Amino acid sequence: MTAETSSPPVAAGSLRAEALQKDFRLRSGVTVRTLHAVRGVSLELEPGRTVALVGESGSGKSTIARMFAKLESPTSGRILLDGRPSANRGRGLAAYRRDVQMVFQDPFGSLNPFHSIRHHLERPIRLHHPGLSTAEVRERTEELLERVRLSPAAKFAERRPHELSGGQRQRVAIARALAPGARFIIADEPVSMLDVSIRLGVLNLLAELQRQERLGVLYITHDLATARHFSDEILVMYRGEIVERGPSERVILDPQHVYTKTLLDAAADPDRLGQLRDEVRREAG
Amino acid sequence: MTVLGQAVLTATNVSIDYEVDPPVQAVRGASLTLHRGEILGLAGESGCGKTTLAYGLNRLLKAPAVMTGGEVVFHDASGRDIDVVQLDGEALRAYRWDKVSMVFQGSMNSLNPVMNVRKQLHDVFTTHRKGMPKAAREARSAELLSLVGVDPARLSSFPHELSGGMRQRVMIAMALALDPQVMIMDEPTTALDVVVQRGIVREIMRLRERLGFAVIFITHDLPLLIEISDRIAIMLEGEIVEQGDAASIFGDPRHPYTKRLLQSFPSLRGEGGAFIRTGVTGATAAVAEGGAA
Structure with missing residues (x-):
């Protein structure tokens, strides 16, 4: 149902984090203490696979996303793209960014209100493919919009962010991540700020693109239910460490680590209708 | 399986407009019955009017919001019926917080940052229980904190010294202060982490068992509502499109x-x-x- 894309599926490769460590120095008055936000995390993204990183706020999952996006540099450890250490500046960094892109949580904050949707998409295409003609850039922009189902593309391209709903904006954010021809997408809570009834639509779109283009996706979330259905593997983070990892079904249905169990117990589950009330009543005697 | 008690709050055909240009009908002919001691879940997405309706039930609407029609009746434990729409002046003050209290959306950030918890709890009593001796205020404040699972020593803490979950517990303590018969909770746990959220929800249910108040629990998190509510009302574009007990909403939704x-x-x-x-x-x-x- 989606238009044929000009870029063929990319060859196999991987994006790997090796023993990533990030310390923040927190200063309050004269005392300085070190917060170990991420402690020795290793993980690997492969084309056509989605890995979910779950945990509560402050567990370090967004810090990992920021290190992948090169918005934060690791205190130690490294990020390897296709087996080679990734660059932190210059041309190497530009090349890395062509391959690895972010989708942020807040679709209201991640698009510039002064620019049209066209501008948001044409800019990364031009930056990463300087050889393309104006007509080709235009064509590719509209193709991207169609791919994220914002059609008619020509109409959506002229709009500004405030004329779009949250879900539509997040679709633009996904199109923008794909614009340079990214092979890996780091999606940090991509649907948690959207209204519930449109969340699955956006996740479905991401899943479909991931299958069609064999993207490697890191899906960062606190929602265990979508992590289970949307990803192949789940990594559970607690205080900067990955405490459990495994195939999604296994982690959710047969959790091993005590923290995974706590998280699962805390997640709302309509199948447990009335249980909490009965429990509380029993305790009250 | 829940035995419905008597009604404590009945809303009939409530309509609320925002008188802006063009006018917005935020709530259209909503009818709700809240029974004594029950948890009624009110579910809907942003903009559906659920918060506006809650404000209407508590007479907290501010211009340009206007209740254009409908009836809200509070059936007091004393047996007296209170016509909420007609209340004003002292009678309205005696209704709000005393009979129906509210935990607001994002309320854990609505504590006054330059006042300690003690002062903010005492405030409720100096406003609503004039003449209550200081020692009694202090004792009740400490009791309230331990009721919601916060160490009474925290009375001397300032909001920034408390975690988000603790601040939310303090807000619940404040809502409990006057022993209300109804608590309206508007997204009371949305900004909190799941584990903390669970603790708060459990606390609310525990307090309900103990104190017997009824709850209107407003959220977009339908799975949570199904898990904890006795009955659920679903709201869409200002209308309540379906109401029923949690099991049938989950197992046999109609709308x-x-x-x-x-x-x-x-x-x-x-x-x-x-x-x-x-x-x-x-x-x-x-x-x-x-x-x-």
């Missing part, structure tokens, strides 16, 4: 919007939701349409 809302949440442990990975089904195509609309 298409209720079905759509339920389908928006993949199942945590069951099968429902596997379509995300396996491809688009008819049901999810409709959801996807909603996203593009």
Whole structure:
């Protein structure tokens, strides 16, 4: 149902984090203490696979996303793209960014209100493919919009962010991540700020693109239910460490680590209708 | 399986408009019955009017919001019926917080940052219980904190010294202060982490068992509502489109919007939701349409 894309599926490769460590120095008055936000995390993204990183706020999952996006540099450890250490500046960094892109949580904050949707998409295409003609850039922009189902593309391209709903904006954010021809997408809570009834639509779109283009996706979330259905593997983070990892079904249905169990117990589950009330009543005697 | 008690709050055909240009009908002919001691879940998405309705029940609407029609009656434990819409002056003050209290959306950030917890709790009593001796205020404040699982020593703490979960507990303590018969909780746990959220929800249910107040619990988190509510009302574009006990809303939803809302949440442990990975089904195509609309 989606238009044929000009870029063929990319060859196999991987994006790997090796023993990533990030310390923040927190200063309050004269005392300085070190917060170990991420402690020795290793993980690997492969084309056509989605890995979910779950945990509560402050567990370090967004810090990992920021290190992948090169918005934060690791205190130690490294990020390897296709087996080679990734660059932190210059041309190497530009090349890395062509391959690895972010989708942020807040679709209201991640698009510039002064620019049209066209501008948001044409800019990364031009930056990463300087050889393309104006007509080709235009064509590719509209193709991207169609791919994220914002059609008619020509109409959506002229709009500004405030004329779009949250879900539509997040679709633009996904199109923008794909614009340079990214092979890996780091999606940090991509649907948690959207209204519930449109969340699955956006996740479905991401899943479909991931299958069609064999993207490697890191899906960062606190929602265990979508992590289970949307990803192949789940990594559970607690205080900067990955405490459990495994195939999604296994982690959710047969959790091993005590923290995974706590998280699962805390997640709302309509199948447990009335249980909490009965429990509380029993305790009250 | 829940035995419905007497009604404590009845709203009939409530309509609320925002008198802006053009006028917005935020609530259209909503009717609700809250029974003594029950948890009524009010579910809907942003903009559906659920918060506006809650404000209406508590007479907290501010211009340009105006209640244009309908009746709200509070059936007091004393047996007296109070016509909420007609209240004003002292009678309104005696109704608010005393009979019906509220935990506001994002309320853990609504504590005054330059006042300690003690002063803010005492405030409730100096306003609503004039003449209550200081020692009694202090004793009641400490009691309230321990009731919600916060160490009474925290009375001397300032809001920034408390975690988000603790601040929310303090807000609940404040809402409990005057022993209300109804508590309206507007997204009381939305900004909190799941584990903390669970603790608060459990606390609310425990307090309900002990103190017997009724709760209107407002959220977009339908799975949570199904788990904890006795009855659920689903709101869409200002209207209550379906009402029923939690089990039938979950197991036998009637309204298409209720079905759509339920389908928006993949199942945590069951099968429902596997379509995300396996491809688009008819049901999810409709959801996807909603996203593009």
